[in-house]
Amino acid sequence: MNTKKIEAVIAPQGTHFVGDGFRVHNFIPGISGLSMERMSPFILLDYNSKFVFPPSDHIKGVGVHPHKGFETVTIAYKGRVAHHDSSGGGGVIGEGDVQWMTAASGILHKEYHEENFSRTGGEFQMVQLWVNLPAKDKTSDPKYQAITNADMTKVDLPDHAGVIEVIAGDYNGNKGPAFTFTPVNLMNAKLNAGGKADFSFPAAYNTAVLVIEGKIKVNGSDVPVDHFVLFENQGEDFSIEATEDVVVLIMSGAPINEPIFAHGPFVMNTREEIIQAFDDFNRGKFGTLQD
Numbered sequence: 001m002n003t004k005k006i007e008a009v010i011a012p013q014g015t016h017f018v019g020d021g022f023r024v025h026n027f028i029p030g031i032s033g034l035s036m037e038r039m040s041p042f043i044l045l046d047y048n049s050k051f052v053f054p055p056s057d058h059i060k061g062v063g064v065h066p067h068k069g070f071e072t073v074t075i076a077y078k079g080r081v082a083h084h085d086s087s088g089g090g091g092v093i094g095e096g097d098v099q100w101m102t103a104a105s106g107i108l109h110k111e112y113h114e115e116n117f118s119r120t121g122g123e124f125q126m127v128q129l130w131v132n133l134p135a136k137d138k139t140s141d142p143k144y145q146a147i148t149n150a151d152m153t154k155v156d157l158p159d160h161a162g163v164i165e166v167i168a169g170d171y172n173g174n175k176g177p178a179f180t181f182t183p184v185n186l187m188n189a190k191l192n193a194g195g196k197a198d199f200s201f202p203a204a205y206n207t208a209v210l211v212i213e214g215k216i217k218v219n220g221s222d223v224p225v226d227h228f229v230l231f232e233n234q235g236e237d238f239s240i241e242a243t244e245d246v247v248v249l250i251m252s253g254a255p256i257n258e259p260i261f262a263h264g265p266f267v268m269n270t271r272e273e274i275i276q277a278f279d280d281f282n283r284g285k286f287g288t289l290q291d
Contacts (some may be wrong), residue, residue: 004207004235006221010034012049012229013133019062021113022126024048025229027210027228036132036262039206040255041182043070044130045212049226050078050174053113055121061112064291067103068277069267071131073186074099075102075167077212077247079124080114086287091142096149098167100178104133106277106286107142111195127210127249129186134256135269137181151177162242164188169252171199188212191242200237207231207238207252214224214246 010032012025024046028034036043053060073080076093083099084090086108093099094114101109106219113124133140153166155174166176170201176187183205189197201207209218209229216223219238223229231238240248259269266277280286 002236003219004201004231004238006229007232007285008230009221009223010048010230012226012228014242015049018046019060019111021060021062022046022048022128022258023051024128025043025226032228034258037210040257040260041132041184041253042129042206042208042251043132043260043262044128044227045178045210046128048280049125050123053079053121053124056118059112059115059118062110064108064289065108065265066106066108066281067265068106068280068286069103069273070133071100071104072103072113073101073129074251075127075129075130075188077125077127077128080117080121081111081126082114083111085109085144086289087142087144089142089146091146093146094148098147098178100145100147102133102140102143104140104142105137106280108286108289110289110291115134125212127212129251130267131180131184131253132162132256132260132267133181135258138142138268140211145178145199147177153177155197156189157197159195160192161197162189162191164197165190169223182256185250189240189246189248189249189250191216191240191246191248193244196239196241198237198239201252202254203234203236205254206233206251209240209251210249212247212249214242214244215250217243222282229268
């Protein structure tokens, strides 16, 4: 076994609100020390750890805002979110579902708690990832992939250890439904207590796991809930063992070895392209969307 060693286990830092509907720990980039370059193609990870929102007549969320140059991937573990964008994409992401929005050449979107969830309140737990695009694809047309839990490829593990839900990429020859512009592996490991799963990704891929539920051992080392495990870019294989019933997000992708110039909601390759993105936005080239 060509073991991929752990580089760091990162505890969740303080929370902040995105809009008034998402209470998040930021792992990429920010105070965790993980830069966009280090984690490419994953250039942002906001984790709304389990949080109870009270019932509300006011629908919480984030109003209309632009993106350009990358993709947003929202994974719903608890709660429900409604999404709309200026390319006509939209819908409700329920528990276990994923929305994969390609901003690319420019888009407006908004995200809110789904209306019935807002009225009743309850547990809310989400991950939002930003996945960078290579320069040649940053000017492609926006698109939207609604990936329900039923759409995901499910791989049952031996000995009733649990199941791997493949969102994107490949697990032991089983491919996920998401289209990606560069090699990206994204999957949930749902393991029963005592269950074990083995993973293998190329050494050069940037690879990490986030413990969503429960406690695990990674290559024999204890990792608590809500912690982020970063692997070294050496070796290929690692294992996860569940000390109780767990849910773990697995992410591994080929780095995009291009300059990153990010400013607010835009991620491009140069300062000039950022200036152009703001100009395009101000000229209304991202379309229209009512708040």
